[in-house]
Amino acid sequence: MSDIIVEKSSVELPENLIFGKILTPHVFEMDYSGKDGQWINPAIKELKNLELSPAAMVFHYGQAIFEGLKAYKRVDGKIGLFRPEKNFERLNRSARRMCIPEFDEEMVLNALKELIKLDQDWIPTKPGYSLYIRPLVFGMDPLLGVKPSQDYKFIIMLSPVGPYYPEGFKPVPILATDKYVRAVRDGVGDCKTAGNYAASLYAQVEAKKQGFTQVLFLDAIEKKYVEEVGTMNFFVHFKDEVATAKLNGSILPGITRLSVLQILKEWNYNVSERNISIDEIFEAHENGNLVELFGTGTAAVISSISKLKYRDNEILFDQEEPGELGMRLYKELSDIQYGVKEDTRNWITYVE
């Protein structure tokens, strides 16, 4: 690792941080050399624009994978990461599926800690604020033939962020669609790979036009079962059960999802991972068996859902007040992340 000496200047962050707009001054970078068959030149560097051939494979064939996690300034003054080993494990899973060479997870986690230490003045301290961490790996070969790239770039960039929804923990309206699908089983829906997000944009834009914040995608084969929201896993709180879609190969295995499942089991909820049809949700609502809906993901942690629309049917919840369980989960997770509550599950990795 190159040791660059950087003058510490006091960092002034704008009041309104737009998610992912500001990058800190440093990145971690390494390269994969197909010729050497290994990752080389790991280094922390100053952030600058990349120079790539217009033929670079990533632009044409989308061989790109990424992650999203956060560092928190905790109430004890320490910096904590939430289950970061899970993110690097998942990045290597995505790598295998996308024919990208795997990397040493421990080495990269240590490099990330060094990077965060260097740019620690950029971690906002206000409640709900954090440092978003974006690892990215992509194929670089300047070659127009379709095949796996030989050479790759690995970059970790950091971005100070505020709460995902500027309004705070306010419930959001969601549109379920059977017009477009996000991913199909045995495809790449369970990888954090660029094309999945490109594939979801059109449906997102249409939903926005109709006043919805996000899209709930159904399974691509029967268009019957709920899968997930653009960047969040989806939970249904029935009267006697809390359910989420089971990991069937087209759903992203969220780390927030995994953590929420564990917490709910500890809280003695009847938890299940199973097929949930969209019709079942509307029927439960009619029968008075539906309590609340929420999404889970690193960016917003928990998103309470105010409204679900599907075809001509709508379920309306309290438009202002988030559901009780979603709220309780949000508090539990953020209390662990910010160190308000003891980390009894060993989910926090300290940067020190």
Ligand SMILES: *Cc1c(COP(=O)(O)O)cnc(C)c1O
């Ligand atoms: C990242 C992501 C999630 C949430 O995963 P977390 O690990 O909880 O942040 C859910 N769905 C999709 C499609 C995602 O990209």
